[in-house]
Structure formats: structure tokens, C-alpha cells
Amino acid sequence: MEPLNHLQSFVQSAESGSFSAAARRLGLTPAAVSKNVARLETRLGVRLFQRSTRRLTLTEGGERFLGQIGGALATLQDAVAGLSKDDGQPAGTLKVSMGQAFGREHVLPMMGDFLARYPSILPDWHFDNQQVDLVGEGFDAAIGGGIELSPGVVARELARIHVVAVAAPSYLAGRALPAQPAELAQLDALLRRSSPTGRLRSWTLQHASGDQTTVELPRPRAIFNDPEAIAHAALMGLGVAMLPMPFVERGLCSGELVRLLPEWHFDAGAVWLYYPSKKLLPAKTRVFIDFVLERFRSERFAQRMQVT
Structure with missing residues (x-):
């Protein structure tokens, strides 16, 4: 060596x-x-x-x-x-990648408790919606979806993420609520443009019974390439949005957003906790993994992200 x-x-x-x-x-x-x-x-x-x-x-x-x-x-x-530390506490720089909005809303609030428990760890957290090379770029962990499971990478599922149709009460005032997905086409839509392809993302919904349908894209009120921006536009009462639960949970709980078509949703896949698989995983990484898994479990995050 x-x-x-x-x-x-x-x-x-x-x-x-x-x-x-x-x-x-x-x-x-x-x-x-x-x-x-x-x-x-x-x-x-x-x-x-x-x-x-x-x-x-x-x-x-x-x-x-x-x-x-x-x-x-x-x-x-x-x-x-x-x-070299006498107290044997986990220590060192902890380099973690996570999505911008998801990290701010659901991971950053944990930092205070994490640092109180492990004061010798220095978080070096990267808020980025781009996929990272976990091993090649030297990350200790990543939280998100779609990272390639190359040799030596472990993925632990945190939750399945459901997508739902939402709008603000101010927008819905005086309008008839849609009874079927096709009726969403009659409302002002806040659409998302895919960053990789530039195409508008279709609206697909699945009924609690298992039936699935794709809504003909309505005339857009506005188009964004960022789901967090769409969520803010929906809160402003600009139209109807189809968004993952992490972006709308707070608004639904506060009443600032209303869920439309409560028997319909779309499964967008899972959010994962990734980390390199090593026989001797650094203590700083191990305690972070355990902390995140325990916190998400105690807060029933997986159950909150699924609407049926």
C-alpha cells in the first residue's frame, strides 16, 4: 500500500x-x-x-x-x-448529497439533534437535484432517488412517494370540484417541464381499486421545471398541480392546500438512503444512517407519504 x-x-x-x-x-x-x-x-x-x-x-x-x-x-x-480521539466518539467530515427541497424540508431539521448527539462530526451537506457518483465523488451517503446501484453501493428505502392533485382554497372558490381525473383538464394547470427532455410531464393517476388513467394535458396556466416552484404557485392560488407528497404535505395539513380526487394518486417510486458498502463503515457514516432511519421511522414518514 x-x-x-x-x-x-x-x-x-x-x-x-x-x-x-x-x-x-x-x-x-x-x-x-x-x-x-x-x-x-x-x-x-x-x-x-x-x-x-x-x-x-x-x-x-x-x-x-x-x-x-x-x-x-x-x-x-x-x-x-x-x-486519535480519547473519547472514541464518531468524528470527521460527513459528506452527504440530497435533493434541494427534500433536504431542506425533511433532512435539515434533523441536524440540530444529530449534532447534539455527535458534536465531533462536521456535516458537509450538498443540496443538489443532480445525481451524484456516490463512490467516485467521495460521498459518505446520499438521500434521494434514481442513483445507480453500482458495485459497492447499498440502498435502504425510506418511503414510497405518492403524487396527488392539489389546489388552494382560494383557487377552488366558486368552482365545481372534479369528480373524475378527466375533469382536471377543465381547470388551470401548473405543469412541470422535464429537465432532461424538455417535455411537459403527463398527469397519470391510479384509483384505489387499481385502475389507471392518463389525463389529457390541460391548457397550462404556468410551466415550471421545479416541483418546489409549482408548490409555491399552487399555494398562491394560481391553479391545480400534481405534486409528490413531500412538497405538499405541510400545505395539506395546514389547510393551505386541498387534495382533489382523494381516491386517486400516482406512485412515483421510492426515496432511498444510499451509502457505500464497506466491511468497516466509518463510525460517522454508520451513526448517520442509523439516525436517519430511526428518525424517519419514529416520525412515520413512510406512512405520511402514502395517501391510501
Whole structure:
């Protein structure tokens, strides 16, 4: 195994783009960092950087090696840091990815209790609706959906998410409530445009009996590419929206939103807790996983996200 300082010099140089910046982070001289990287290249028999007077650029082999060791190096560093603590408490930087609106509404409120229980852990939470490479980008965990289950990634289901039709009481005042999904086409619709394809998303609903129907897309009142924006527009009384329960639960509970067609919904799939599968999972990651699972379970999150 390569000396830890050689690997640290490589990773920091790759992330910062220069030996000088890496040296400042590591408390070394640029010459020492350069020498560590050179020794690592010699040992591996692969050139990791293309060097110029202005900047370092990873070679193809360097990019591949960085992806392979980034998360593993963080785990080693955390393990060393953890062993050096006398109290034995989980410690280190906890890098987690989560959706923007979902993270703010359902995960961020947990942070206070989590930090009170584990004060030596530093949350480094990334609120992003884009999928991440859990292992390659060095994340300790991720919360969301659709992450590819590459080798070494574990997924724990937090809840099935139902999509429902909602509108504000101010919009519904003086209007007849729809009795069938087809009647939604007569109302002002707040539609969502798919970010990957640019197409308008259709409205599909399933009855409690199992029958399923797709609503002919009504004339839109407004179009958004963000479900949180659609939820705000619905709260403003601008029209009817089809939204996942995480975005409308608070409005439904407060009465600011009304659910239409209560016997109809759509199953949008699950929200998952992802983490790298390791025999020696860092303590900081293990306690975070256990904390989230216990909190979502105690708050009956899965039951609240399903309407039937």
C-alpha cells in the first residue's frame, strides 16, 4: 500500500490544481508535495498529471485513479482521526448529497439533534437535484432517488412517494370540484417541464381499486421545471398541480392546500438512503444512517407519504 502522505499529496493536488495550493492545505512545501506525487507515479508506473507552468491537469490514468481512491482515502483519514480521539466518539467530515427541497424540508431539521448527539462530526451537506457518483465523488451517503446501484453501493428505502392533485382554497372558490381525473383538464394547470427532455410531464393517476388513467394535458396556466416552484404557485392560488407528497404535505395539513380526487394518486417510486458498502463503515457514516432511519421511522414518514 502506498504511504498515506503520497496519496494525500496526489488528491489535494488534483482537487486544487497545483502543488502550491495542495502544500498550503497539507502544511508542506510545494517541493515536498511534488516529490510525493513523483514517487507515487514511479511506484504506479503511470503519469498522473500533465504539468505546465500554470496548472496541473490530470491524465486519463490520473482521473481514473482519483475516482478509485477518493472515497477510500477519506475513510482512511477519518479512521486515523477517530483513533486519535480519547473519547472514541464518531468524528470527521460527513459528506452527504440530497435533493434541494427534500433536504431542506425533511433532512435539515434533523441536524440540530444529530449534532447534539455527535458534536465531533462536521456535516458537509450538498443540496443538489443532480445525481451524484456516490463512490467516485467521495460521498459518505446520499438521500434521494434514481442513483445507480453500482458495485459497492447499498440502498435502504425510506418511503414510497405518492403524487396527488392539489389546489388552494382560494383557487377552488366558486368552482365545481372534479369528480373524475378527466375533469382536471377543465381547470388551470401548473405543469412541470422535464429537465432532461424538455417535455411537459403527463398527469397519470391510479384509483384505489387499481385502475389507471392518463389525463389529457390541460391548457397550462404556468410551466415550471421545479416541483418546489409549482408548490409555491399552487399555494398562491394560481391553479391545480400534481405534486409528490413531500412538497405538499405541510400545505395539506395546514389547510393551505386541498387534495382533489382523494381516491386517486400516482406512485412515483421510492426515496432511498444510499451509502457505500464497506466491511468497516466509518463510525460517522454508520451513526448517520442509523439516525436517519430511526428518525424517519419514529416520525412515520413512510406512512405520511402514502395517501391510501
